[in-house]
Amino acid sequence: MTSTTPSMAPAAAATAPASQPARLMIDAPARAFHWLFALSFAGAWITAESERWRGLHVTLGYAFGGLLLFRLVYGLVGPRQARLASLWHRVSGFGDWLRNARAGRxxxxxxxxxxxxxxxxxxxxxxxxxxxxxxxxxxxxxxxxxxxxxxxxxxxxxxxxxxxxxxxxxxxxxxxxxRNLATPMWTGRAPGAGPDLVKANRAWLAVLMLAAYAGFVGWQTVQSDPGVTPATQGERRGGHHADD
Ligand code: HEM
Ligand code: HEM
Known part of the structure; x- marks a missing residue:
């Protein structure tokens, strides 16, 4: 436990040809959170106006809330990169910036x-x-x-x-x-030599999140009235639909 990984010798990284070295910056659960959060938001937004899609709207809203809870917990117990303190730290320079701006810089x-x-x-x-x-x-x-x-x-x-x-x-x-700053949120990696900033990718946790998300949304959809299924003929379905 005490030894560091010999394969990550800094000298090796420094002398490596500049053929796209990339460091892991965002682990898989943080990325899964981001894209599921964005997806839920977009879905809830699209379904917000219609009574017919209310069931799906609420389901995506709950999923959005569940993801928020995950993010808060992960922000407390997760790796340093995902810590809420790190996020806070990113805006902590605002006072300095304002002081410099007042001084004309x-x-x-x-x-x-x-x-x-x-x-x-x-x-x-x-x-x-x-x-x-x-x-x-x-x-x-x-x-x-x-x-x-x-x-x-x-x-x-x-x-x-x-x-x-x-x-x-x-x-x-x-x-x-x-450079495209959106890419690391997808690949987890950003260009740059040196050791990974996040030690473990924790892909298993991301898979668990995806399964829980798909399970929850699928289960809720099956439970709801036919109008909230993603079938495009929703509007045309003659059968009952519970909410007006
Ligand atoms: C547990 C979570 C959520 C529940 C239970 C919920 C429920 C509802 C309900 C019942 C309405 C219709 C009544 C009203 O206007 O207040 C509504 C409307 C709306 N919701 Fe949500 N929602 C949730 C999350 C979200 C999220 C995450 C978004 C983000 C996009 C969102 C966006 C909207 C918008 C924009 C409307 C207004 C639609 C209109 O113009 O009539 N909701 N929501
Ligand atoms: C195509 C659309 C989007 C792209 C390309 C994108 C990209 C990114 C990137 C690159 C970051 C990391 C930025 C950094 O650390 O400097 C980020 C963070 C974040 N994004 Fe997005 N985003 C998108 C949509 C959304 C949407 C729709 C939401 C919310 C409803 C959202 C919420 C967030 C949040 C909360 C963070 C902070 C992540 C964290 O600390 O866990 N993003 N996004």
Whole structure:
């Protein structure tokens, strides 16, 4: 346990030809979280307007909430890279940036980096009230259905604005740094020599997450009325459908 892996000698990495060295930066569960979170959000957004798709909307909303819980737990017990403290650390330079800006030393690329951290942090923060307001309205807790409608929509729109900012800032920073910053969220790796920043990929946990997600959404869909199945003829299905 005490010995380090001899195969990762730094000298080897330093002398290796510059043929695309890449370091593991984001482990599989963090990536699975991201894409399932994004997928749930997009799905919930698309199905939000229609009564017919309400079942699927709520299912994806719960999945979104479940993923948020996972992220919070993983942010406390997961690897350093996934720690919530690391995410917080990314916006902690804001005070310095502001002080420099006041002194006339404006650093636009740093502002983009800080904005990106802020958008991600705010997205995670807005997700909880978004899910809670949806739930409270849905079960009509304390007769708050009508009040929650407005609140829920407000948080959904705020989250959408943050997603737009998230994507715009990634595109902008990719242009400034002349490399595609979205790729590491897919492959887990970013160009650069040296040891991996995340020690273990934990693919098994990502597989577990995917299975749980597919199981939950599939099970909920089967339980719901036919109108919420992904069948495109939903609108045309004559049979009963429970909610108006
Ligand atoms: C447990 C989670 C969720 C539940 C139970 C839920 C439930 C509901 C319900 C019952 C409505 C219709 C009444 C209303 O407008 O408040 C609704 C609308 C809406 N939901 Fe959700 N939701 C959830 C999560 C989400 C998420 C994650 C999003 C993010 C995209 C979202 C976006 C919306 C939007 C934009 C509307 C307004 C649609 C309109 O204009 O009528 N919801 N939701
Ligand atoms: C095609 C669409 C998207 C792309 C290419 C993308 C890409 C990325 C990338 C590259 C990062 C890491 C940025 C960094 O660490 O500097 C990231 C983080 C993040 N993204 Fe996205 N994203 C997309 C859509 C979304 C959507 C729709 C949501 C939420 C509804 C979302 C929520 C987040 C969150 C919460 C983080 C922080 C991740 C964490 O710390 O676990 N993303 N995204």
């Amino acid at each position: 404006i650093d636009p690329p740093r502002a983009v980096t800080l904005g990106m951290g802020a958008a991600m942090l705010l997205l995670i923060s807005v997700a909880a009230p978004l899910v809670l307001s949806g739930y409270v309205g849905y079960v009509d807790w304390l007769g708050m259905e009508d009040a929650m409608e407005e609140v829920h929509e407000f948080f959904a729109n705020s989250a959408m604005a943050l997603v737009a900012a998230h994507l715009a800032l990634i595109a902008l920073l990719s242009m400034l740094r002349r």
